[in-house]
Amino acid sequence: MINESLLKPKSIVVVGASEDITKPGGKLLKNILEGGYQGNLYVINPRHDTVQGIASYKSVADLPQIPDLAILAIPAQLCVSVTEELTQKGTRAFIVISAGFSEDGPEGKKLEEALTKAINKVDGTLIGPNCIGVLTPTYSGIFTSPVPRLDPKGCDFVSGSGSTAVFILESALPKGLTFASLISVGNSAQLGIEEVLEHWDHTYVPGRSSDIKLIYVEHIQNPDKLLKHASSLVRKGCRIAAIKSGITEAGKRATASHTGAMASADSAVEALFRKAGIVRCFGREELTTVASVFNYPRLEGKNLAIITHAGGAGVMLTDALSQGGLAIPPIEGKDRDHLLSLLNPGASASNPIDILATGTAEQLGQVIEYCDQKMDNIHGMIVIFGSTGLSRVFDAYQTIHEKMKQCRKPVFPILPSISSAREEVEFFLSHGHINFPDEVMLGRALTTIHQTPLPADEEIFKEGIDLEEIRTIIKAAPEGFLDPGTINDLLQAAGIPVVQEGVATSRKELLALARQFEYPVALKVVGPVHKSDVGGVILNIKSDEHLIAEYKRMRKIKGVKSVLIQKMQTGTELFIGAKYEPTFGHVILCGLGGIFVEALGDHSSGLAPLTFNEARSMVRSLKSYPIIRGIRGQEGINEDQFVEIIVRLSTLLRFATEIKEMDLNPLIGNSNEIRVVDARMRIEK
Amino acid sequence: MINESLLKPKSIVVVGASEDITKPGGKLLKNILEGGYQGNLYVINPRHDTVQGIASYKSVADLPQIPDLAILAIPAQLCVSVTEELTQKGTRAFIVISAGFSEDGPEGKKLEEALTKAINKVDGTLIGPNCIGVLTPTYSGIFTSPVPRLDPKGCDFVSGSGSTAVFILESALPKGLTFASLISVGNSAQLGIEEVLEHWDHTYVPGRSSDIKLIYVEHIQNPDKLLKHASSLVRKGCRIAAIKSGITEAGKRATASHTGAMASADSAVEALFRKAGIVRCFGREELTTVASVFNYPRLEGKNLAIITHAGGAGVMLTDALSQGGLAIPPIEGKDRDHLLSLLNPGASASNPIDILATGTAEQLGQVIEYCDQKMDNIHGMIVIFGSTGLSRVFDAYQTIHEKMKQCRKPVFPILPSISSAREEVEFFLSHGHINFPDEVMLGRALTTIHQTPLPADEEIFKEGIDLEEIRTIIKAAPEGFLDPGTINDLLQAAGIPVVQEGVATSRKELLALARQFEYPVALKVVGPVHKSDVGGVILNIKSDEHLIAEYKRMRKIKGVKSVLIQKMQTGTELFIGAKYEPTFGHVILCGLGGIFVEALGDHSSGLAPLTFNEARSMVRSLKSYPIIRGIRGQEGINEDQFVEIIVRLSTLLRFATEIKEMDLNPLIGNSNEIRVVDARMRIEK
Known part of the structure; x- marks a missing residue:
């Protein structure tokens, strides 16, 4: 179980912290310091009195206080004894970033078992070993860069691979995604992906916990547990996106060589994710784009209005959305007339709504507002607004920002001019929004989410089942x-229900069965092995006359004593x-x-x-x-x-x-x- | 026809140039000036003596020289007379960026026809109207931002939509893509996408012309011409990628509202692109990723080695490549042994080759070199190398750079740490390379290219066809x-070949036909409309006996005078x-x-x-x-x-x-x- 000492430690000791920030123990301490940790921070490093300005002690015995959390960055061989000392003193949370455990062979596996046993004995929490660490609002306990911006409503993220977690952050941060927590489970000696989900589920507080959960997993250890807590979280209002890698034959071999774990059969994973309501992604860019969509209000239907001042991007987006099952319904009648009345001559309101290159920020705002307030058959708006470099677009982006705050329906912004309108895009992002620079990638993320069903009920259907x-x-x-x-x-x-059939040895029996099944029926000889070769199979018989004629013919075939009559399933x-x-x-x-x-x-x-x-x-x-x-x-x-x-x-x-x-x-x-x-x-x- | 005056004008006049760079005429002049145009540059603007420091004249008559190229940024109504004056003086190339022509209705259409007629009369070149302009190594004649970096070996790019061209550049430039030319065809009054392709084809010089052609098209006017020149270019060694938008029903409506052009049926487009050897893309990010791959040597087979120091990304890439038909063949035997001998204990060489987080730049280089020189069944390498933020990776990127220069086979770099190793990535890009930050997007681009066949031959098969x-x-x-x-x-x-069949009115005829066709045969009554309802269809008859029995039975059915016997096609x-x-x-x-x-x-x-x-x-x-x-x-x-x-x-x-x-x-x-x-x-x- 994940305990409070891990999440909100009042004191931390970094065992093996170093002055050298190219070493995990050095960089991790630096990240904690730069992250502004408010509790008591200690270092154990026998060769120094201070490390990066923090008091350093020779051993556990020398520590002035029993730390809530110990982070170990020392050789694997030394981890067990230090851990035992700390557990005896009262430390109940451990993050072991050191490698050299079960991933390294039988010797390492023994060390890992001893480590886990020591911590289990005192009912403590262990993350790792062989991980990049843990990041919570309280402390930045990872040894890698980049360190994401923390935000209690940002993403909660658990990863089965440390380096992949880092690379996912690299894709997430430029988009403006923030994080509430990151847990790298490493070898999952005690706690794996499933236990982190369990923790999220048990501690979820509506309105206070983050509603966005991201998962990178290479091997699902406990599908039942994953299913239970993921679907529970989704039912509580969370949105979960996950990558399960290693899906193809070649990919499976890659997983095996990487973690020594056998990949689960992919259809089982597919089924599990569907049942849990998890949005399945296949790459980092896809995962972070879906997470970006999760930062916006939910789309409560499948009809979208596309509002643009540039036709081509609207057409490509329309293609991507329609192919994935979302709709861009034609706008007709009074809605169309009203929209056209707001716009310059030559504009189009048939959806996509093209306000033209000459369209103003005011017109843009009016169109967004009309779609939000007056059009019941529109469930969300996508605004494509770039710059041709002629003039600044601060006013348009200010309008989009304001409308996003006011609208009941989600408004997804596509601001493609990331270089020629860089300042304006940054101004827009500074309001806490996330931009989707590519319309087709947004379109595909929206349709992937749209195609993910809600989690299934848990009750088992038993009616009429003995x-x-x-x-x-x-x-x-x-x-x-x-x-x-x-x-x-x-x-x-x-x-x-199974097909009706019966064997007949007389015309009378045969006709009785035919009465019972109703025509059409199929007639097959009983006896000969290669029925069809001897003319012993006649399908689709529709009358007594034809039935009897075939029966008579078949009875003459050598070895035929009876016939099988089947209700012809057509x-x-x-x-x-x-x-x-x-x-x-x-x-x-x-x-x-x-x-x-x-x-x-x-x-x-x-x-x-x-x-x-x-x-x-x-x-x-x-x-x-x-x-x-x-x-x-x-x-x-x-x-x-x-x-x-x-x-x-x-x-x-x-x-x-x-x-x-x-x-x-x-x-x-x-x-x-x-x-x-x-x-x-x-x-x- | 596109002439030299358009591409390499010795003198240019910008009609309607302005001091105000928020106006097309102002921004266009600015771009030409900043692009370092070396020829004589004039302005016609009756209200000024100089514009942005360039001598301005009141009228065509006042110009000190007949300009090779005229760029018009004046109201549509004024374009025809100015054009006529210029053509009479001897100007033979025109870019009309002004809107208000055929896209605006019948009046505009007339103006466009008059404009085209004036230019056709002197065999001149017209680009536009209603376009963003033209960019060649000689001058930057577009009024939009961003202006791409020019490079004679960069992409040649033609676009049917000005704003989409701008947004494609926004996606292309951060990747490091450069451009040899950009032509925005606007309303294509005289020259459209097809004519630009024709020009590229006719002027192609191996080793000197750019080998990369990009197309954005909403309406294909002349499929034959597109096919002819695109396939000719591909045969000459070019690589072409294109977006044809407006593929779904909803997308078609969007095209119609945008350009007034009916979208072509999508299967025809699909067929055309296949026949021409064009790589079809569906979004801007996809197009620029494919173009990035085009900047690397060709993959001459389907087998790839993935070399990484981080397992997860390798697994996701393996999944993406295998799903798209490329292979990551297992590495076995002496190759595997040799690779392992180069690496640290715990490394894997079974493909992906995992050199571990502790792998050095030297090991990385040795592995790349071995794959290039010793492994005939490997056609290209993908190197995934990021940073966990602990140490700089300049040495690894220097190694990748050097190996890319030396290798016979393509080496595709995936450098995911765009923020924590920003300086190193920039150092790498400064050598003229293109980075693929997301492995799955590279994987999909490679498979899309792999799935595009070579252009078809032109000879028509006539053997045995009368x-x-x-x-x-x-x-x-x-x-x-x-x-x-x-x-x-x-x-x-x-x-x-068509199925064998015949009509029989006697047992003799029937048996003769059965002999000819060979069993099994099907027998059907001739006459009754609902044959099957009267027991008039028996399939799969395999013997004379069964055939005659059914014939006898069928002849008794009311209205049956003859039967149809067909060779039973199974x-x-x-x-x-x-x-x-x-x-x-x-x-x-x-x-x-x-x-x-x-x-x-x-x-x-x-x-x-x-x-x-x-x-x-x-x-x-x-x-x-x-x-x-x-x-x-x-x-x-x-x-x-x-x-x-x-x-x-x-x-x-x-x-x-x-x-x-x-x-x-x-x-x-x-x-x-x-x-x-x-x-x-x-x-x-």
């Missing part, structure tokens, strides 16, 4: 692939599959069936158990969703039922974790109903 | 949809379609058949006529290409034949431009052969 029966079947089943009968029983217990092939990922649980994939699933990779994933909202979001995020919805007069597929089957299956799997992999493939669906036509399950106990 | 017959059929055909017989004849004339459905786009010609689309084409939009496009290379690149760029190639033991599709059919169809269309739209849908193909099963064509004469 859990007792499922457990009984699973207990009785042997390991390996289940037989078709058992699979059918399981699906039935979960309320999942429609489109669908697919639901699941795989048990250790630590993650069942990852469920769905998509359209056939070879396309594999070739196009058009499937979406979720983690069991799934809610209806999650399953619906999975279905709707398929590229092939238009086929399910129905396109150009083509009949669609019963979406509600598809969603329900996915949910039912997820509950089944939640209570049958022995099922390690399974496929319902195909299900065949039309606008009326969906049924499982073939299924496969493998269990391990 | 062009005379095609013209005869087209001439004889009426307007509208062609009947199946005519379509068959056309396809046959082009050498495109395999996967494919699709080829074409649409005639005015000015572009036939855009040909191909993909897998069925509802997936529409729903997933998984098709690729090309412009007729197509070469085999182009058609192959179209087929291979399909997301569903793995299905054609064959996946996981599944039989693939005869790719060579698919490619050939696409080429044959493109030749057919090239010589039958009366065909305005057409579909071959489906073709059915397997690893053996592909045949057209259904086709539709509509002609307009």
